[in-house]
Amino acid sequence: xxxxxxxxxxxxxxxxxxxxxxxxxxxxxxxxxxxxxxxxxxxxxxxxxxxxxxxxxxxxxxxxxxxxxxxxxxxxxxxxxxxxxxxxxxxxxxxxxxxxxxxxxxxxxxxxxxxxxxxxxxxxxxx
Amino acid sequence: xxxxxxxxxxxxxxxxxxxxxxxxxxxxxxxxxxxxxxxxxxxxxxxxxxxxxxxxxxxxxxxxxxxxxxxxxxxxxxxxxxxxxxxxxxxxxxxxxxxxxxxxxxxxxxxxxxxxxxxxxxxxxxxxxxxxxxxxxxxxxxxxxxxxxxxxxxxxxxxxxxxxxxxxxxxxxxxxxxxxxxxxxxxxxxxxxxxxxxxxxxxxxxxxxxxxxxxxxxxxxxxxxxxxxxxxxxxxxxxxxxxxxxxxxxxxxxxxxxxxxxxxxxxxxxxxxxxxxxxxxxxxxxxxxxxxxxxxxxxxxxxxxxxxxxxxxxxxxxxxxxxxxxxxxxxxxxxxxxxxxxxxxxxxxxxxxxxxxxxxxxxxxxxxxxxxxxxxxxxxxxxxxxxxxxxxxxxxxxxxxxxxxxxxxxxxxxxxxxxxxxxxxxxxxxxxxxxxxxxxxxxxxxxxxxxxxxxxxxxxxxxxxxxxxxxxxxxxxxxxxxxxxxxxxxxxxxxxxxxxxxxxxxxxxxxxxxxxxxxxxxxxxxxxxxxxxxxxxxxxxxxxxxxxxxxxxxxxxxxxxxxxxxxxxxxxxxxxxxxxxxxxxxxxxxxxxxxxxxxxxxxxxxxxxxxxxxxxxxxxxxxxxxxxxxxxxxxxxx
Numbered sequence: 138x139x140x141x142x143x144x145x146x147x148x149x150x151x152x153x154x155x156x157x158x159x160x161x162x163x164x165x166x167x168x169x170x171x172x173x174x175x176x177x178x179x180x181x182x183x184x185x186x187x188x189x190x191x192x193x194x195x196x197x198x199x200x201x202x203x204x205x206x207x208x209x210x211x212x213x214x215x216x217x218x219x220x221x222x223x224x225x226x227x228x229x230x231x232x233x234x235x236x237x238x239x240x241x242x243x244x245x246x247x248x249x250x251x252x253x254x255x256x257x258x259x260x261x262x263x264x
Numbered sequence: 265x266x267x268x269x270x271x272x273x274x275x276x277x278x279x280x281x282x283x284x285x286x287x288x289x290x291x292x293x294x295x296x297x298x299x300x301x302x303x304x305x306x307x308x309x310x311x312x313x314x315x316x317x318x319x320x321x322x323x324x325x326x327x328x329x330x331x332x333x334x335x336x337x338x339x340x341x342x343x344x345x346x347x348x349x350x351x352x353x354x355x356x357x358x359x360x361x362x363x364x365x366x367x368x369x370x371x372x373x374x375x376x377x378x379x380x381x382x383x384x385x386x387x388x389x390x391x392x393x394x395x396x397x398x399x400x401x402x403x404x405x406x407x408x409x410x411x412x413x414x415x416x417x418x419x420x421x422x423x424x425x426x427x428x429x430x431x432x433x434x435x436x437x438x439x440x441x442x443x444x445x446x447x448x449x450x451x452x453x454x455x456x457x458x459x460x461x462x463x464x465x466x467x468x469x470x471x472x473x474x475x476x477x478x479x480x481x482x483x484x485x486x487x488x489x490x491x492x493x494x495x496x497x498x499x500x501x502x503x504x505x506x507x508x509x510x511x512x513x514x515x516x517x518x519x520x521x522x523x524x525x526x527x528x529x530x531x532x533x534x535x536x537x538x539x540x541x542x543x544x545x546x547x548x549x550x551x552x553x554x555x556x557x558x559x560x561x562x563x564x565x566x567x568x569x570x571x572x573x574x575x576x577x578x579x580x581x582x583x584x585x586x587x588x589x590x591x592x593x594x595x596x597x598x599x600x601x602x603x604x605x606x607x608x609x610x611x612x613x614x615x616x617x618x619x620x621x622x623x624x625x626x627x628x629x630x631x632x633x634x635x636x637x638x639x640x641x642x643x644x645x646x647x648x649x650x651x652x653x654x655x656x657x658x659x660x661x662x663x664x665x666x667x668x669x670x671x672x673x674x675x676x677x678x679x680x681x682x683x684x685x686x687x688x689x690x691x692x693x694x695x696x697x698x699x700x701x702x703x704x705x706x707x708x709x710x711x712x713x714x715x716x717x718x719x720x721x722x723x724x725x726x727x728x729x730x731x732x733x734x735x736x737x738x739x740x741x742x743x744x745x746x747x748x749x750x751x752x753x754x755x756x757x758x759x760x761x762x763x764x765x766x767x768x769x770x771x772x773x774x775x776x777x778x779x780x781x782x783x784x785x786x787x788x789x790x791x792x793x794x795x796x797x798x799x800x801x802x803x804x805x806x807x808x809x810x811x812x813x814x815x816x817x818x819x820x821x822x823x824x825x826x827x828x829x830x831x832x833x834x835x836x837x838x839x840x841x842x843x844x845x846x847x848x849x850x851x852x853x854x855x856x857x858x859x860x861x862x863x864x865x866x867x868x869x870x871x872x873x874x875x876x877x878x879x880x881x882x883x884x885x886x887x888x889x890x891x892x893x894x895x896x897x898x899x900x901x902x
Binding site for chain 2: 145148149150151152155156159162163164165166167168169175176178179180181182183184236237238253254255256257
């Protein structure tokens with residue numbers, strides 16, 4: 138199972154960012170989400186949601202083995218993580234996020250809440 | 265302080281002093297945000313003789329209680345000042361992402377006082393607040409500048425800008441954000457320009473505290489799930505407000521040729537269908553919105569550069585497309601881009617040019633006034649040339665830079681008869697000659713003729729378009745509920761089009777803030793704001809109130825020449841009778857002055873004292889004021 142991104146459908150509303158942070162951090166703070174949306178305006182006028190594709194590069198890079206595969210998702214063990222951010226540098230597509238108030242890097246754990254609120258099928262679940 | 269950023273900023277632009285204070289919880293609870301904050305601050309702080317474009321006006325940036333929350337849909341931010349168009353209270357709101365960003369930076373309210381000694385922009389990065397030089401940005405177009413500042417500061421800044429029109433004091437200048445969202449009305453861009461503030465750039469990374477996040481999240485997720493399948497969702501997502509173009513034409517209320525007509529024979533060439541087919545680049549949403557009414561488009565016109573803009577929305581299609589008689593959607597989209605980038609409201613801007621086109625049609629202005637150019641209906645080159653004359657205040661452009669009322673006063677020759685405006689603000693995109701409650705709505709509005717205060721087209725249909733009696737109390741109700749969304753600072757469309765109830769909005773606010781607030785209390789807040797704005801308007805402009813609630817002659821006495829509304833007009837007697845009914849429904853006297861009884865009930869007895877001092881306090885009503893002002897009738901959706 139993974140999340141499929143259809144960027145042509147994205148409207149830049151950031152509902153996915155909101156529900157992500159509420160779900161994982163219990164905060165209203167889209168800057169702390171495991172998703173980002175790059176907006177390319179005024180030209181060409183496109184949105185580009187970006188989030189983890191569960192490639193595992195972060196887990197390989199982690200010096201303290203704090204990132205584990207659980208089901209289909211690589212998940213950060215916040216107790217083990219030292220917040221060294223080596224995984225952030227190791228991520229090939231720049232979707233290990235950081236935030237000054239977050240104790241560890243932030244990544245998608247495939248909770249799928251974002252796909253539930255998205256009303257344009259920009260984020261969908263595929264097996 | 266749950267639901268709020270926690271800090272209020274007050275900035276003296278003349279000295280550069282930046283003062284931070286904790287946001288006052290009692291003030292926030294009483295006035296709730298945005299429009300409410302603006303109303304009270306303007307009343308308290310602006311001298312009654314202050315020039316709207318002078319140092320004693322203040323410029324307010326105010327998100328509201330719902331801004332930035334997980335709700336339907338806290339995307340909005342308000343701007344406030346005394347309007348250069350109406351010389352009264354101005355509040356103008358916009359969606360996009362700026363308001364939430366400001367709350368995430370920790371701010372609930374910004375008050376800018378006086379005038380900066382040189383061009384500046386306000387820079388906010390969480391706790392860092394600075395006035396920075398805008399020398400290199402002065403003169404730039406709104407959209408061009410937003411792109412430039414994102415390049416300079418970073419994509420994660422949210423930015424609001426003014427264009428050359430705002431710098432030059434054009435009274436219908438707007439504030440632009442997110443490449444096409446505007447605080448369009450009331451001339452707020454001109455006041456921002458008069459302060460020499462070219463832009464506001466904000467980055468916020470903090471969390472917004474919530475009283476009961478779990479309850480708010482559940483409520484909002486339930487609403488999202490429920491509204492996804494609402495029958496209005498699909499057309500709104502596909503066309504946005506442009507869906508209304510055909511709807512309005514079929515009902516004979518589509519402004520055409522400066523409201524000479526109310527039906528545009530070629531509306532299918534400029535409607536939502538044509539927009540989506542020919543110009544759509546992407547659907548675009550405000551922060552947290554799952555309805556994405558924004559249509560981001562590209563205009564392609566041979567001989568001109570391709571241009572990108574969010575829109576055109578219904579109001580732009582009506583007041584630029586219909587009123588200037590365009591027959592090509594690319595021309596409307598291009599005109600939209602020009603107005604946006606020059607920094608002018610597409611509604612008042614479109615109307616002002618349509619008014620000028622009629623002046624040209626009648627020979628009141630000629631080629632000699634237009635630098636040898638023409639000003640023909642539906643001609644995009646003529647439109648562009650004249651628009652640039654206005655933006656630069658060149659020649660007769662300076663006359664029209666004052667809007668239709670100001671221009672008519674300067675031109676004379678009874679041009680005021682066909683200036684479709686109330687209190688100096690141009691009509692929204694709905695003709696009123698078959699829709700008398702809409703005319704009453706425009707003419708009694710606190711900010712002038714703007715439909716966001718009261719929109720009654722479906723109400724007029726429901727209650728009978730030829731009927732005049734019984735509509736005024738519904739207008740009062742709408743003038744309380746619709747601006748309530750601008751006070752809460754959330755999008756009104758989820759109520760109007762998707763049947764999210766006001767009670768659900770109040771429940772959201774309770775979960776967000778912990779306030780023990782009710783919908784009845786919110787209605788009283790909205791009514792209080794309305795009455796305070798009325799008192800303020802009278803204190804600035806004299807009285808009696810009735811003399812300001814005036815309809816343009818065209819809309820009273822000139823029958824619609826053709827189309828579905830053919831032959832209809834409101835008539836002065838009917839209009840005056842509606843005004844009588846309206847004042848009674850508000851608890852005001854027949855002169856349109858608020859009474860002490862109603863101001864006391866609303867907790868603003870101080871305004872009664874102020875009105876009494878200048879002889880404009882309403883005479884007590886023999887039977888007392890109505891216990892409830894306004895009659896509930898939710899307008900049907902399209």
